Amino acid sequence: MLRTIACATVLMLLTLYCAALDCPSNPDKTPDSLIAAEQSWAKALERHEQDSLACILADEFQDSDPDGKLHTRAETLGAVPQRKPGVNQLSELQPHVYGDVGYIRGLATLLNPGGQLRARVRFTDIYVYRDRRWQAVAGQETLVSDAK
Numbered sequence: 001m002l003r004t005i006a007c008a009t010v011l012m013l014l015t016l017y018c019a020a021l022d023c024p025s026n027p028d029k030t031p032d033s034l035i036a037a038e039q040s041w042a043k044a045l046e047r048h049e050q051d052s053l054a055c056i057l058a059d060e061f062q063d064s065d066p067d068g069k070l071h072t073r074a075e076t077l078g079a080v081p082q083r084k085p086g087v088n089q090l091s092e093l094q095p096h097v098y099g100d101v102g103y104i105r106g107l108a109t110l111l112n113p114g115g116q117l118r119a120r121v122r123f124t125d126i127y128v129y130r131d132r133r134w135q136a137v138a139g140q141e142t143l144v145s146d147a148k
Contacts, residue, residue, distance in 0.1 A: 023055030025132035031095035034102045034127060037134040038095075041125075042088035042108065050080045058128065058135035066121065066143035086118055087111045100129040107144065120144040 037056060044052035054077055061073040071079075093106040103126045110118040126138040 023131070023133060029097055029100070029102075029129050031097055031102075034095040034097060034104050034134055035093050037127065037136075038093065038104050038106065038125065039090060041136070042090055045080065045083060046086070046088055048080055048083060050077050053077060053080060055133070056136055058130075058137045061136055061138065063139040064141065066141050084118070085113050087113075087115075102127045102129070102134065117145070 041053065041056050043049075044056065057073045057076060059073060061076065063071045063076055065071060087110070089109040089111065091107050091109065093104060095104040096102060103124060105122075105124045108121045108123055110121065112118050120143070122142045122144050124140045125136050127134040128137050129135075
């Protein structure tokens with residue numbers, strides 16, 4: 001009996017947690033909606049919002065960082081609270097959509113809170129459209145300039 005109550009309690013808590021992480025959906029499969037997903041990603045990093053980023057990154061997400069190291073979704077989300085404060089400015093965004101698949105290339109300029117250049121990173125992110133939203137499945141980053 002106690003085991004049944006414990007299982008029901010755990011199930012209820014998981015359901016509440018998943019409901020709290022109700023990711024926003026967007027019925028559009030357009031280049032503009034892909035840009036919006038990328039901008040949401042940058043803002044989630046700036047604000048240290050793991051839950052917002054979790055809505056964007058697919059379960060199978062992997063990222064290749066500027067050093068060539070692969071990171072899983074869990075590793076990427078786990079690093080969010082330790083990110084240094086600053087601003088992510090996205091530019092040169094080039095979205096491409098092919099049905100339920102899309103990718104976007106761009107340049108992320110990372111600034112410290114004082115507005116000084118920390119790094120510039122050229123990126124390519126690959127998305128799949130599922131559950132009525134774009135979900136990133138892979139990313140690749142290349143350092144364009146050294147951090148200052």
